[in-house]
Amino acid sequence: METMIGVIGGSGVYDIAGLEDARWVSVDTPWGKPSDQILTGRLGGMRMAFLPRHGRGHVHSPSTVPYRANIDALKRLGVTDVIAVSACGSFREEMAPGDFVIVDQYIDRTHLREKSFFGTGCVAHVSLAHPTCARLSALCLQAARALDLRVHERGTYLAMEGPQFSTRAESLMYRDHWGADIIGMTGMPEAALAREAELCYASVAMVTDYDCWHPDHDAVDVAAVIKTVGQNAANARALIAALPGLLSSRHAACPQGCDRALDHAIMTAPDRRDPRLLARLDAVAGRVLGAQT
Numbered sequence: 001m002e003t004m005i006g007v008i009g010g011s012g013v014y015d016i017a018g019l020e021d022a023r024w025v026s027v028d029t030p031w032g033k034p035s036d037q038i039l040t041g042r043l044g045g046m047r048m049a050f051l052p053r054h055g056r057g058h059v060h061s062p063s064t065v066p067y068r069a070n071i072d073a074l075k076r077l078g079v080t081d082v083i084a085v086s087a088c089g090s091f092r093e094e095m096a097p098g099d100f101v102i103v104d105q106y107i108d109r110t111h112l113r114e115k116s117f118f119g120t121g122c123v124a125h126v127s128l129a130h131p132t133c134a135r136l137s138a139l140c141l142q143a144a145r146a147l148d149l150r151v152h153e154r155g156t157y158l159a160m161e162g163p164q165f166s167t168r169a170e171s172l173m174y175r176d177h178w179g180a181d182i183i184g185m186t187g188m189p190e191a192a193l194a195r196e197a198e199l200c201y202a203s204v205a206m207v208t209d210y211d212c213w214h215p216d217h218d219a220v221d222v223a224a225v226i227k228t229v230g231q232n233a234a235n236a237r238a239l240i241a242a243l244p245g246l247l248s249s250r251h252a253a254c255p256q257g258c259d260r261a262l263d264h265a266i267m268t269a270p271d272r273r274d275p276r277l278l279a280r281l282d283a284v285a286g287r288v289l290g291a292q293t
């Protein structure tokens, strides 16, 4: 299978420059419309698809981002590897604004979102023990280091519901008792859905603030977040531009098995599966459900 990189742009990142044959395309999915049209093209000779998570003009709130449609649409276009770019707050002095963190774990505190493609009529349980793709994450780290960016090789991302930022008591609890390193509002269920869709997924989080625990920093405000994203957007773009040179043009089997996550996940007996749900799973689970979808 030909490698195709899917980039999900976060707050302040609504397009991507330098794509050859760039075209915004509309993709319909059985889960509704994605956040926006998707910009397709080639970067460094490699196929790429860019989707602004909140839509151009920042239309969707973290709770209303159509996460399932976004992941389905990328899969439907042929994406094999997803790089998710996100703004985040930091709970660690050493993870300073402007730094990048390659996320390797999540604590999911979201509760208003559709979290699975599966359900009644086709039940599946994938593993999230290692929720991001180690191979793709390592390549993001390599790209960041080659560019001399300040980057942290791992970090636990606390996904909160929002849209309000945390209280100080929550911030201290996440930092001191839950062991979170960074905080944002969109990392989950995005990462979990990418796993269900058998996509390799790496999350590159850009620290924009110290949330509200830090005695020397004011409470978070959106203007400060966007200012930091703006100051560091060139670094995020450079990191993405370096990836085609690091990935091979054929998608080799993922050593961690991200691309085979559904091999033993589906519980529902073939004769008890709901044909309407199977039809919706054509892109996400077509590899394992085959003729059933």
Ligand SMILES: CSC[C@H]1O[C@H](OP(=O)(O)O)[C@H](O)[C@@H]1O
Residues within 6 Å of the ligand: 009, 010, 011, 053, 054, 062, 085, 086, 087, 088, 162, 184, 185, 186, 187, 222, 225, 226
């Ligand atoms: C603009 S501050 C809060 C907002 O920014 C982050 O979005 P994203 O992860 O898409 O970069 C954060 O998760 C919140 O949604």
Ligand SMILES: Nc1ncnc2[nH]cnc12
Residues within 6 Å of the ligand: 087, 088, 089, 090, 160, 165, 166, 183, 184, 185, 208, 209, 210, 211, 212, 220, 225
């Ligand atoms: N402190 C913070 N909390 C939640 N989401 C964020 N996005 C950027 N900074 C954030």
